[in-house]
Amino acid sequence: MSDTLDPAEQAWQRPAATPANRRRDALGALVLFACMMPSSVLYRLAGAMGEPSPLWITVIWAAVMCAALVFRRRWPSITALVVAGVYIAGFELGVSELLFSQIVLFVAMYTVGAWVSDRRIVRFTLGAITGAMLIWLAIAMVTAVTDPNVSGDYNGFGTQTAMLAYFGIQVISNLLYFGGAAYFGTHAFRSARQRAELEYRTLQLERERERSAAQAVSLERVRIARELHDVVAHHVSVMGVQAGAARTVMDANPDAARASLANIEQNARTAIDELHHLVGTLRESDDDDASAGVSTINASQLSELVAESSAAGLPTTFEVHGEPRTLPGTVSLTLFRIAQEALTNVRKYAGSEATADVRLRYLDSAVELEVTNTGLVPVKPRKGGLGHRGMRERVTAVGGEISIGPRSRGGYLVRAQIPAADTPVSPEPSGASA
Structure with a gap:
């Protein structure tokens, strides 16, 4: 046959x-x-x-x-x-x-x-x-x-x-x-x-079944690549900025240099912790254990991410609009990683005079994250870059939409809107800045 x-x-x-x-x-x-x-x-x-x-x-x-x-x-x-x-x-x-x-x-x-x-x-x-x-x-x-x-x-x-x-x-x-x-x-x-x-x-x-298994492996590889890219790119870029600042003020302002070195040390520790957590999750063989090992990073840590960005030399503000509510774990992690990648790109390409704004909006049946910045805008996208593709893949995986590109009045915009169940819970501050 x-x-x-x-x-x-x-x-x-x-x-x-x-x-x-x-x-x-x-x-x-x-x-x-x-x-x-x-x-x-x-x-x-x-x-x-x-x-x-x-x-x-x-x-x-x-x-x-x-x-x-x-x-x-x-x-x-x-x-x-x-x-x-x-x-x-x-x-x-x-x-x-x-x-x-x-x-x-x-x-x-x-x-x-x-x-x-x-x-x-x-x-x-x-x-x-x-x-x-x-x-x-x-x-x-x-x-x-x-x-x-x-x-x-x-x-x-x-x-x-x-x-x-x-x-x-x-x-x-x-x-x-x-x-x-x-x-x-x-x-x-x-x-x-x-x-x-x-x-x-x-x-x-x-x-x-073989195709499904192969697709599952491919999707898992993409997920791992996204996680590694987000963790490494963010923390390494912060350490690079801090190292440059420390080198610049080492002779004139030793205290500022020591603060920058301390930030580098903290980012290195955080990156290592996240990598250990990621590797530990991948090693889980039991489905229940694997599901329990989902990353604890979520949207509630956006304020810490903004504070870290400001400490790294990129003035950043954070605002929350709407009635805060509990978000699904994948949605919450996606929001954090998108904000992290967007701020990383600002530090890389927008120049030393750039500033950034992060806004989290709770809509009726969705949640929207917007990251805008001033400063330089690359004329051509960097070849081989995985940041934008990773953000698009993350948002698509949770059924959302994302727009990325220059703003008409200057600077850059990343806006992601993701469907989210309307489940009110413990409120967060309605607005914060760092």
Whole structure:
């Protein structure tokens, strides 16, 4: 079965017989031939066939019928037609075997229904064989009725009535015989198709599971990359600014230099703590433990982030508008990381004279974070930068929208709006500045 073929939606082709199938067919044909020889002898001894043909004709007849079964799965229709033709020819010649020859014919007709994928060919082949057999039976019946030597052998309630009853039984028996072969063959074909459909669905589910696993790994890698970028970029940029300030005032103002070095030390410790927390979360193997290890960083720490930004040499203000409420953990973390990345970019690119404003707005069904700054605006985006892409990915992951770009009156704007459930809780200060 082709991996891309859906048996339920397309014309299904039954797979070709395997070498093992062909070996079993050859063995079955040999067994049937071995059974037909003693059976024909018993029929000859019983005198059931009147004047039987010579034994060598029966041997050739049986050999041809059984040999055809070796190819029954490779050429089902041809095999069935050959078997049916040889069957009729043998009885016209007076062969003396009525049991295993009918089994051979049944198997050949069954194979047509079970192995031919084009059902029109099935109907044509089985119909042709059935029709030929019934015509042959009708001719035999007419011959018997018109032959005085044959009709004289029948007794009962009227000679003609007895003969008609006998041939009526023959017709019914043959119809049941041929109908049974067609029914069981068709049932076998449908069962094979259902198995193929099940295998196809199983394969599709397995592939879907593999794709889902690969996507989960990719998403996790992106999340890790975002977290590492946010942690490292923010704290390293702050340490760079503080180191530059310390170097500048080291001789003229040792106290200010020591304060800058202390800030560098504090940022280094904070960065290491966050990295340890991130690595510890990634090492959790149990789902419950992993979910419990979600970062504790949230929007309530925005005021601390603003104070840290001001201490690093970027004057920054923080305002909260609306009725504060509890935010989902992912939303809260996203807001903090966006503000962190935006302030980091201001320190990198806006120049030493820049200032920044952070505003957090609680709307009816969403929360909005806005970070604006004055100062220089890069003419072209920095190639290879991950900051903007990381912010967009974070907001998209929680179903929000973000706009990033220069302001018409100068400076830069980052505005993110994220849907958030309206769940009022412990209020925060309605406004703060740092």
